[in-house]
Amino acid sequence: MHTDLLAEFGIAPAGPNVVRSPIDGAEIGRIAYDDAAAIAAKIAASVAAFRQWREVPAPKRGELVRLFGEELRVNKAALGRLVTVENGKILQEGLGEVQEMIDICDFAVGLSRQLYGLTIASERPGHRMMETWHPAGPVAVISAFNFPVAVWAWNAALAFVCGDSVLWKPSKKTPLTALATQALFARAAAKFGEAPAALSQIVLATREAGDLLTKDPRIPVVSATGSTAMGRVLGPAVAARFGKSILELGGNNAMIVCPSAKLDLAERAILFAAVGTAGQRCTSLRRLFVHDSIYDKLLAALKLHYGKLAIGDPLAKTTLVGPLIDRAAFEAMEHALAQAVREGGKVTGGGRVLEAEYPGAAYVRPAIAEMPKQTPIVMQETFAPILYVMRYRDFGEALAAHNAAPQGLSSCIFTRDLQEAERFLAAAGSDCGIANVNIGPSGAEIGGAFGGEKETGGGRESGSDCWKAYMRRQTATINYSDALPLAQGIEFGE
Numbered sequence: 166m167h168t169d170l171l172a173e174f175g176i177a178p179a180g181p182n183v184v185r186s187p188i189d190g191a192e193i194g195r196i197a198y199d200d201a202a203a204i205a206a207k208i209a210a211s212v213a214a215f216r217q218w219r220e221v222p223a224p225k226r227g228e229l230v231r232l233f234g235e236e237l238r239v240n241k242a243a244l245g246r247l248v249t250v251e252n253g254k255i256l257q258e259g260l261g262e263v264q265e266m267i268d269i270c271d272f273a274v275g276l277s278r279q280l281y282g283l284t285i286a287s288e289r290p291g292h293r294m295m296e297t298w299h300p301a302g303p304v305a306v307i308s309a310f311n312f313p314v315a316v317w318a319w320n321a322a323l324a325f326v327c328g329d330s331v332l333w334k335p336s337k338k339t340p341l342t343a344l345a346t347q348a349l350f351a352r353a354a355a356k357f358g359e360a361p362a363a364l365s366q367i368v369l370a371t372r373e374a375g376d377l378l379t380k381d382p383r384i385p386v387v388s389a390t391g392s393t394a395m396g397r398v399l400g401p402a403v404a405a406r407f408g409k410s411i412l413e414l415g416g417n418n419a420m421i422v423c424p425s426a427k428l429d430l431a432e433r434a435i436l437f438a439a440v441g442t443a444g445q446r447c448t449s450l451r452r453l454f455v456h457d458s459i460y461d462k463l464l465a466a467l468k469l470h471y472g473k474l475a476i477g478d479p480l481a482k483t484t485l486v487g488p489l490i491d492r493a494a495f496e497a498m499e500h501a502l503a504q505a506v507r508e509g510g511k512v513t514g515g516g517r518v519l520e521a522e523y524p525g526a527a528y529v530r531p532a533i534a535e536m537p538k539q540t541p542i543v544m545q546e547t548f549a550p551i552l553y554v555m556r557y558r559d560f561g562e563a564l565a566a567h568n569a570a571p572q573g574l575s576s577c578i579f580t581r582d583l584q585e586a587e588r589f590l591a592a593a594g595s596d597c598g599i600a601n602v603n604i605g606p607s608g609a610e611i612g613g614a615f616g617g618e619k620e621t622g623g624g625r626e627s628g629s630d631c632w633k634a635y636m637r638r639q640t641a642t643i644n645y646s647d648a649l650p651l652a653q654g655i656e657f658g659e
């Protein structure tokens with residue numbers, strides 16, 4: 166069923182470690198992990214590549230990213246399919262993920278002519294001040310299984326135009342999409358002609374070996390996506406050597422549905438955000454606050470939709486919910502639902518389906534858990550399609566409950582009341598990195614900065630001015646006078 170997936174990319178990875186598809190548990194490839202010596206060699210090669218690449222003019226660096234974007238366009242169907250086979254997200258979303266890569270390449274190409282610094286008025290006569298953005302160095306990108314290639318692309322496309330080399334440690338669960346992406350990058354690099362060989366490298370490593378990347382002072386920037394638990398270890402390790410980390414950790418994203426909301430839109434947004442990607446996005450909708458006056462109506466409609474969800478093979482056109490990544494994810498979902506019940510929740514849905522057809526996979530029915538309030542389980546991120554629903558009466562209370570979660574990635578409100586919408590977006594409103602009005606919390610465009618506050622880690626990736634994180638800022642003051650006036654009017658000697 167999954168044969169020849171890698172042949173299209175001209176790769177045939179080998180090794181002792183089996184990679185399986187979450188669709189049916191079938192083997193789809195084998196890989197070998199890098200040992201410490203191999204990782205050390207890759208870091209050294211990355212440093213050498215950086216030294217070469219930083220001298221290439223930025224618009225020329227953009228040309229390489231343009232060529233890479235072209236490869237992605239030509240191979241969108243093949244890579245999108247591989248994402249689906251290795252990660253289990255439905256094909257529409259697999260293709261969407263590749264589109265996200267194409268989009269960030271386009272963004273980065275334009276950016277390659279816009280790495281602007283400021284000029285600043287000097288307080289001294291005959292002086293000029295300016296700032297210049299210089300390439301930072303090798304960038305380590307540690308990516309998660311749920312967006313196996315797009316999140317790397319957010320980082321890498323920017324890093325390449327910024328003059329950095331990239332070391333990519335993909336998730337252990339999704340190494341093949343990384344190798345395929347690297348093969349496409351190599352094609353672009355061959356067309357470009359002058360890119361250093363080690364500009365983009367993959368490090369296949371366990372978490373322990375991955376520590377070599379986080380601890381190495383030659384890597385000034387480490388961008389990591391994953392759990393809050395992972396970030397708690399990685400962040401301090403990078404900070405201990407004064408490196409910069411860009412952390413994109415757990416989310417516990419919410420929606421407030423107000424009395425004036427257009428309910429049919431809210432329902433569609435809820436479905437995409439709560440059951441799409443089988444609830445395995447950082448931005449998935451996990452908490453739903455519904456005004457008392459529309460609660461029963463909305464819940465009845467949601468339960469109807471949930472009852473009709475097409476769950477199954479993510480390659481099939483009609484499927485909306487593919488498998489969870491593995492059995493452990495299923496078990497985490499079961500535990501969370503059991504805890505929700507213990508905490509007074511009423512659960513509809515949940516449980517394993519298609520067990521006979523796919524004994525080696527973990528297909529589940531998405532669950533709705535109606536909770537009396539935000540109990541401890543609601544405050545946790547469980548990477549599965551569980552939607553905790555709570556009733557509210559007062560908008561201020563809903564907002565406070567919304568912000569009470571320890572994570573702060575994405576948030577949204579459905580309302581046609583201007584005051585509610587503006588309060589949600591104001592300083593005392595949503596405390597998340599992303600706040601949407603009449604749009605669900607997931608599926609952000611690449612043009613904005615992506616990331617969040619609190620336990621989400623504070624990092625920002627992708628659009629806006631996120632490129633600055635991949636460069637070092639240098640302030641330069643130039644004296645073109647014949648005197649040496651000191652700042653702050655200090656007289657020294659003379």
Ligand code: UN1
Nearest residue numbers: 312446447448607608609
């Ligand atoms: C993630 O889940 O780590 O906004 C990234 C979204 C996607 C990216 C999600 N564009 O849902």
